[in-house]
Amino acid sequence: MMMSKGVRTNMKKRIGAVPGVEIGDIFFFRMELCLVGLHAQSMAGIDYIKGELEGELVALSIVSSGGYDNDAEDPDILIYSGQGGNAGRDKEASDQKLERGNLALEKSLHRGNEVRVIRGFKDAIFQASKVYVYDGLYKIQELWMEKGKSGCNTFKYKLVRIPGQTGAFATWKSILKWKESVSSRVGLILPDLTSGAESTPVALVNEVDDEKGPACFTYLATVKYLKSFDLVQTTLGCNCHDACQPVNSNCSCIKKNGGDFPYTANGVLACRKPLIYECGPSCPCIRNCKNRVSQGGLKFHLEVFKTSDRGWGLRSWDSIRAGAFICEYAGEVFDSDKGRQDDGDGEINEYIFYTNRLYEPFKWNYEPELVGEASSDATEDYDIPSPLTISAKNNGNVARFMNHSCTSNVFWQPIVYEHNNGAYLHICFFAKKRIPPMTELTYDYGTCQNETEGDNTTSGRKVCLCGSPKCRVIFIEV
Structure with a gap:
């Protein structure tokens, strides 16, 4: 539908890099590759x-998605199999012909033009899906023909990555090796920072200096309430005896969420809400009801790593939707505010989260500048029934290592579910946009409502080092 309505960019085909x-x-x-002009063929790999020059064909891009044995040991070399000749329902396998895409690659070998390469991988989280990564510009260096698995002749093209990119x-190849053997990770301090508290281990890595790790803390997989009190009025859980269904108008959890699930079938948050109600232990x-997404623990292979100038940070080995x-x-x-200082030692607690901060507004996965709209300067707050302060200085999880950024790629969402006849609030982090592997995960720390921005005399403020071109403040709250 988007293609037919012209909702796309880079519609004119071009050799080399694609703007944006x-x-x-x-x-x-x-x-998506078609919509951004990276690869115009929705099915064909070339x-x-x-x-x-006399209508000579020129190859622009290829998608190597694992359909053939394409990968070489060297990550800067791709051995790509030509197209055609595959057996179908009503035809036998045959020799590939030097025509269409195959001919275009042969002509580009002699022409020496750049070819865009997109690599396809199985999604580590959603096994039935694939992830495509743009791997840059290559040049075709060699062409030959060999017998394929079917016994028919297949074209083989050797593409070499242009240096300096x-x-x-x-990176993907390295991550696969780390998953097979975490000891191969350069700079590894601990293979699992959580000591088994999480079903998915979290590596601790330092490739910057000789520091052996952050200050000691006790790992908690979830939030801990020091005293029993309800954050919202106690309500009953659902009465569903299988998986909750969106068509079930009698499901109380669906009713509390406005009549529909907040998540898609594969567990992706469909929209932001002031407060999300999940099914809890009392339901x-x-x-595996799809309304229990935040209670399943870590799914991504996360890594706590030493940054160059902001202490420890957090990133993922997996791509994140x-x-x-x-x-x-x-x-x-x-x-x-008792969590501001730790047991009277006078030290500022940098591992603390407040729900009553002011936050820059944003439209999730949406940039107003791209559609000609002006960004709003208004701040926003969440509809939290009661202000919540969480200290992770002595007890916490991987979230304590997530740094601030004025252009963050993660946002927090308040979620509540019933437990032991009480309704307790949880602060959960979701990806604001798709995040490639080894990209630092950051969120907006927000600003205090009662303090003047930029007052460096205020206790608990630090210079913002996010490095974003849109860095909006001189000091951030901690």
């Missing part, structure tokens, strides 16, 4: 045009 697409950008659908596929529905749940902010809950 950077090496390492990830895509979750082949059609995209080409007729050149200026940032790494993309090389009789099954454990927009709206995917990452983790919650675990720690000890205080009903006041």
